[in-house]
């Protein structure tokens with residue numbers, strides 16, 4: 761008889777989690793971004809370093825554990841002191857995406873950020889693989905505001921996920937990661953506005 765799934769979900773503070781959960785956090789980061797063709801955390805060592813950085817003092821870093829398994833994790837860190845925090849990173853295990861887990865983690869990070877006194881969360885979401893239409897614009901000529909107004913999701917870029925979580929696009933850094941590889945900046949006021 762197979763193991764019965766109870767779907768018991770809990771949040772863990774990754775800084776104080778058991779070593780195997782920290783290792784799972786690194787593995788999920790490494791495997792998920794490799795699969796998406798994104799040039800980040802190319803080795804498991806890079807991903808372990810990221811987990812260490814995200815769990816340093818002053819960071820909020822949480823993971824969602826279901827039936828003892830880490831399913832996804834994310835963090836926020838001071839950006840403009842502790843008034844505005846940056847959400848980085850956010851990742852959901854490949855086999856559990858599109859089931860509300862990312863939204864659940866974002867909401868918990870917002871609640872913890874608000875409890876810590878933050879007013880806003882901002883985040884940058886890169887487009888290194890042409891998953892939006894931004895590579896069509898020549899930003900030396902074309903106004904950024906108009907590009908934001910015309911922004912389209914071409915191939916499952918996560919900015920649409922963040923929009924569904926209530927974040928607005930507030931800026932673009934053209935060529936942030938190389939020619940035609942912009943970073944999209946998004947913002948949400950969290951204090952008093954969570955749904």
Ligand SMILES: CC(C)(COP(=O)(O)OP(=O)(O)OC[C@H]1O[C@@H](n2cnc3c(N)ncnc32)[C@H](O)[C@@H]1OP(=O)(O)O)[C@@H](O)C(=O)NCCC(=O)NCCS
Pocket residue numbers: 792793796850851852853856857858859860861862863864884885886913915916917918919920921922924
């Ligand atoms: C982006 C990510 C965190 C979203 O988490 P998730 O658990 O899959 O998302 P949810 O199920 O909570 O999605 C909420 C909504 O956003 C939509 N959505 C999620 N990912 C999306 C994407 N890449 N493109 C377009 N829409 C997306 C869902 O379809 C859902 O829409 P609905 O409410 O209309 O049904 C997850 O897919 C992931 O880890 N991706 C790889 C890593 C990554 O890109 N991280 C973000 C870097 S900035």
